[in-house]
Amino acid sequence: MSVKYGILTLLYKQKNHGYELKLELDSLLGTKGKINPGQIYTTLDRLIRDQLVSSAGIDHQERKLYELEPKGKEELEKWLLEPVPYNTTKEDFFFKWSCARKIQFHEEQRMLEQQKTLIIQEVMELTQLKTEFLLEGDETKYLLTTGMLFHLDADLNWINQVVNRNR
Structure with missing residues (x-):
């Protein structure tokens, strides 16, 4: 599972903060495991650097919000259309x-x-x-x-x- 694409997916429809992204990624993974919170923030930093995501201010609880940039939307949609090799x-x-x-x-x-x-x-x-x-x-x-x-x-x-x- 790619944390990068998980985050892009979760930001596709709405802005969100890091902790909520972690909870939602854990839910996406289902039985596969849990994500380390550090992975979320490291990945968010890279996504901001690559201009796929940006900081969208803070919410009413003073948590930093993130939002998907058009370039991030393109990246996610391109990834979604790539076939996945069958590996079991x-x-x-x-x-x-x-x-x-x-x-x-x-x-x-x-x-x-x-x-x-x-x-x-x-x-x-x-x-x-x-x-x-x-x-x-x-x-x-x-x-x-x-x-x-x-x-x-x-x-x-x-x-x-x-x-x-x-x-």
Whole structure:
């Protein structure tokens, strides 16, 4: 996740102060983690330097406000249109599995079963989160979690196919 583009996204429709940007970025990240507050201010300084964001004065609580500049809007829209390379754990595992096959690793089945167990655990955790997001009415997180579950399901199907071929 790019803090830069997260901040540009959050400033797209309204001015905001650093702490609110941090809270909103944490929300955007969802299950991926939290942002260090220092990252927010360091990134804001760079965005101001690059003329993508500017200082917009202070709010009624004496907090410094930031706003998106036209150049920042262009940068964000350009980034949003760039395709994202597909990179998943399965691809990392596929490489590891290919290496195991190359050396005829005697514990290939164990590797596959361990990976399968990890995926099933992730599916269970994400299924619980998906339900929580649905009950909370958070459609964005619900749909993102659903997409992650579809990817994990495909990974699990692939491992099952490999296991069945090895028997």
